[in-house]
Amino acid sequence: MLSYTEENYLKALLQLTVEKGNKEGAGTNELAVHLNLKPATANDMLKKLKEKKLVEYEKYGKSSLTREGRRLATDVVRKHRLWETFLFEKLAFAWDEVHEVAEQLEHIQSKKLVDKLDEFLGFPGFDPHGDVIPNARGELQMRSTKTLHEEVVNHRCTMVAVKDNAASFLQYVNQVGLRINDTIHVLSRQPYDDLMEIEVNGKKSSISSRFAENIVVSCKDCDIAKPKIKSLNAIK
Amino acid sequence: MLSYTEENYLKALLQLTVEKGNKEGAGTNELAVHLNLKPATANDMLKKLKEKKLVEYEKYGKSSLTREGRRLATDVVRKHRLWETFLFEKLAFAWDEVHEVAEQLEHIQSKKLVDKLDEFLGFPGFDPHGDVIPNARGELQMRSTKTLHEEVVNHRCTMVAVKDNAASFLQYVNQVGLRINDTIHVLSRQPYDDLMEIEVNGKKSSISSRFAENIVVSCKDCDIAKPKIKSLNAIK
């Protein structure tokens, strides 16, 4: 049985590696920053998780999850996203409020609870932020992650997710009038600072490059329509 | 902010005092046994909670909750019972499965979550075991607690709750065919060991005194129909 803390380390490593496509693994400092801890603390835990065969760690090297570690981390992510969906769909939470509470709920230990919750929600594929919910077998659908920042001027695309789940960012997205599945028309881009002008539902807005980098979009020529299954069993 | 552990101590004290009508308070050993800990551990925590003004504790004396301690403990109980109701009503858990999971869920910190959950469930008054759910103001309805053991031969009564929430007991209750709101007809009682014969929904069963003591019942002449509100503000 993993502690609350150990689960958070595994989840962080999953986010810093698999989800960000950072194949070599995550550095100790990077991990510490992500978890708001000191590097010394992260270092201790990496050694502990290596002992438990959940993490690949070598002195002065990058760390990554073992197959078992990835399975456990994926399960935490699954729970997190199912709870977010519950809060949003059933309890009428706003999308910028669900993350914080799900951070607590994701650690509840009960296989039955997760499976029943999944069923109660109608086996959802995506959470309120557009992120893929891993299925009960620990499989995580991978989507190509083109961001609005990479979109071409004059093209239209559809918003499918956000990359940053922080309440402050999500509230800003609301303010711009952007919602998942909305069509975004890119009107212009300043070459100097990549400031973009976009139109959504008839409303024009100027957005910074930092903002645009956190909006995940799909377009006709994207391969987003044919998602690949990244099975844990497929990983040697 | 209280730790998970501190909340459990407060809840235990509530159960050992207010709920069991044990006015003088609970002993250190008694508390330790209830929480499956050593008396030395409970002793340390009592001193810590006294410092925080949540518990009245004097060396070699009985301990009880302060008004603030009782408020916090009642809130934990409220969350526990709301979650049990959710699991039972919405996720189709059996009544002997809800307690264990609710022991974890009761510690989730989010006022909004509790209020929304309460609303989602239709502001339920009782949990799946027939226990009263404290309301959002921390008020706990008190019911007279006549047990089946105290019922007179040949009388009929209605099962309103169980006193023991352990899965093993609840499964036994299922086996006897007893459910909340069922009418129980007391057919006989052996003077020697208080073994009772009862009839429920046409089915006759023999039950031990220990079993009967854990079934809470109501009858026409009980004052159970007019519950008193035990408000925290009413307690000096």
Add this chain to the structure above:
DNA sequence: AAATAATGTTAGGCAAATCTAACAAATATT
């Protein structure tokens, strides 16, 4: 290549929550 900066590690310490073992006080029994 040497100096500087960034990153990672180790050692030692602290607080929370638990334990054991020894001791003290209160209660019950003879």
Add this chain to the structure above:
DNA sequence: AATATTTGTTAGATTTGCCTAACATTATTT
């Protein structure tokens, strides 16, 4: 009332997860 039993307390140790401070390694820059 003396003794035995139960109950409660204290002191010291352990584990987990965190810290700071000093040091070591690797990467970057001049």
